[in-house]
Amino acid sequence: GAVVSQHPSWVICKSGTSVKIECRSLDFQATTMFWYRQFPKQSLMLMATSNEGSKATYEQGVEKDKFLINHASLTLSTLTVTSAHPEDSSFYICSARGQGRDTGELFFGEGSRLTVL
Amino acid sequence: GQNIDQPTEMTATEGAIVQINCTYQTSGFNGLFWYQQHAGEAPTFLSYNVLDGLEEKGRFSSFLSRSKGYSYLLLKELQMKDSASYLCAAMDSNYQLIWGAGTKLIIKP
Numbered sequence: 408g409a410v411v412s413q414h415p416s417w418v419i420c421k422s423g424t425s426v427k428i429e430c431r432s433l434d435f436q437a438t439t440m441f442w443y444r445q446f447p448k449q450s451l452m453l454m455a456t457s458n459e460g461s462k463a464t465y466e467q468g469v470e471k472d473k474f475l476i477n478h479a480s481l482t483l484s485t486l487t488v489t490s491a492h493p494e495d496s497s498f499y500i501c502s503a504r505g506q507g508r509d510t511g512e513l514f515f516g517e518g519s520r521l522t523v524l
Numbered sequence: 525g526q527n528i529d530q531p532t533e534m535t536a537t538e539g540a541i542v543q544i545n546c547t548y549q550t551s552g553f554n555g556l557f558w559y560q561q562h563a564g565e566a567p568t569f570l571s572y573n574v575l576d577g578l579e580e581k582g583r584f585s586s587f588l589s590r591s592k593g594y595s596y597l598l599l600k601e602l603q604m605k606d607s608a609s610y611l612c613a614a615m616d617s618n619y620q621l622i623w624g625a626g627t628k629l630i631i632k633p
Contacts, residue, residue, distance in 0.1 A: 413566075450611065450625040451567070500566050513557075513621070515566040 410434050411503050413516025420491055421524055428486045428519045430501030436481035437503035441513065442474075445498045457484050491523045526550045528624035530612045535630045536602055544597045544610050544627045552617020556588050556595045559611040561626065567611055570597065599629075607631045 410433040420426050430440055438459050443451040455471075457463040457478035465471045475487040484503075488495055498520050502513040527549045536542040548556065555574040559567035573579055573588035573595060585598040597610055609626040616622060 448628075450623045453620075453623075456620075498564075513569070515568070518564075518566040520564070 411437075411501065411514045411516045413501055413519055415519055416517055417520050417522075419522045419524065422492050423490055425487055425489045426491055426521060428488075428499055428501075428521075430484045430486070430503070430516050432482045432503045432514070435503075437484075438481065439504045440478060440484040441502045441504075442476060442484075442486050443500045443502070445500060445518075451500065454486075488521065491521070493523045496521055496523045526614075526616060526622045528612055528614060528622055530610075530624040530627045532625070533628045533630065535632060536599075538602055538604060538631055538633050540602050541598065541600050542602060542629065544599075544612075544629065546595045546597070546612035546624060548593050548595070548612070548614040548622070548624075550614045550616040550622055553590065554615040554617065554619055556586075557613045557615070557621065558584075558586055558595075558597045559613065561609045561611055563608075570610075602631050604631050604633070 412431045412433055414429045418426055440457045442454045444454050445451050453466050454469045455463045455465045455476050457476045459478050459481050463476035473489055478484040498518050500518040501516040504513055530546045555572055557572050558570040560570050561567040571586035573586050576590055578587045583600045588595045609628050611626045612624040613621040
């Protein structure tokens with residue numbers, strides 16, 4: 408199956424700093440990538456959809472200036488949490504859907520656990 | 525509105541069979557997915573149904589009834605490693621996934 412790699416797996420940062428999370432599709436070209444946030448014991452919450460070469464589409468209630476998404480190539484999307492605060496502590500997961508994948512199956516990265524002190 | 529319902533938690537015995545139900549309401553429909561998620565890890569794909577009926581894949585089977593907006597995931601010969609959350613997700617007409625909150629499955633010896 409297709410492989411999506413996410414980095415870093417764990418990150419601890421001080422309040423007010425920015426954190427960048429990378430999501431790479433290793434063996435296929437991902438025209439669309441999705442960023443999710445998941446709080447403990449809750450379901451995945453879609454934050455935004457990023458399409459290669461265009462601006463990301465953010466879900467209602469997600470601050471685009473706080474969660475910067477860049478999808479500069481067909482294999483890489485990045486999520487930057489700017490001026491992070493303790494309430495941003497969460498599990499962030501990316502997923503990708505490649506070209507020509509009719510089923511729409513999503514391939515998930517390993518997830519990144521962010522702790523803001 | 526769009527909605528996915530599945531039980532919050534289920535308990536079963538090792539070696540037994542368990543069925544996890546999911547009902548959905550979406551704007552259009554392009555398939556129903558089941559994912560397994562172990563604690564602290566990302567979800568992994570289990571199955572995809574777009575036509576009515578049962579799809580069998582080893583110990584896991586998934587069923588879909590489009591007319592009833594209903595699906596279930598059937599797990600046979602349960603093993604301790606099957607303890608995880610099982611997420612049901614329906615794809616709407618815009619090919620967006622609508623996620624359920626997940627069913628935490630606890631397997632007891």
